[in-house]
Amino acid sequence: MRINKFISSNSGISRRKADELILEGKVFINGKKITKPGKIITPGEDKIEINGEKVETTSEKTYLALNKPAGFITTRKDEKNRKTVMDLVPKNKNLKPVGRLDKESEGLLLLSNDGEFINRLTHPKFECEKEYYVALSTPLEDKDKRRIEKGIKLEGKKTYPSKIKIIKTNEKGTTLTITIHEGRNRQIRKMFASIGYNVEYLRRIRIGEIKIGNLQKGRYRRLKLTEINVN
DSSP states (O other): OBHHHHHHHHHSOOHHHHHHHHHTTOEEETTEEEOSTTOBOOTTTSOEEETTEEOOOOOSOOEEEEEEOTTOBSSSOOTTOOOBGGGGSOOOTTOEEESOOOTTOEEEEEEESOHHHHHHHHSGGGOOOEEEEEEESSOOOHHHHHHHHHOOEETTEEOOOOEEEEEEEETTEEEEEEEEOOOOTTHHHHHHHTTTOOEEEEEEEEETTEEOTTOOTTOEEEOOHHHHHHO
16 A cells, blocks of 8 residues: 555545655654655554654544534644643544634534545635635625625735625624635634624534534534535
8 A cells, every 4th residue: 555545544634745744754664764655555564653653544434523612722732731622522543623713713613534535625726615604793895795705815815706695784793604715724804804894703604515504512423425425
């Protein structure tokens, strides 16, 4: 088996990322560093390590949908000992969050140990849509709605076009859904903040064809086979 396939199948790391780690000299076979992708290994006999951490054979692929509550960090470990999303799902050494939600935000977060599945949902070339429910503290003007939909410059780079649907607007604010296919850090909050709007509440409700539905906050469910194969 090619080493990048073995790593992808047993660590939640995509084949592309595995190749990058190999080229960076971070992968070891039986204690020997390798720097050329394409190496053939024998699972169960060869010992594979990444940065000193052993990659063990995983027999079962796991695909979870979590309704993340506010207050949880989207990371596998936190040096400050804060609550992470991993506290809400079954213990699995190779399980990884698919993308991120910031600490204050809620909603749909996927987790898996299948590197190819993760790559399919997160790599920019696949343009996987993500839909969010947003509450603004002031009414959104039509001209600003169009500005965001066309794309605005954030940190020197213009955002890709998005789609906004207004749910309700009055003197107290606006609720809406926005669909994007990028994954920049705190992107939606920054997009609205850049033109003077404050996001009071943010919840992701869809990733690709996978919807949060009636999944209760703080709970998770296993993805259906159709959800795994479609996205």
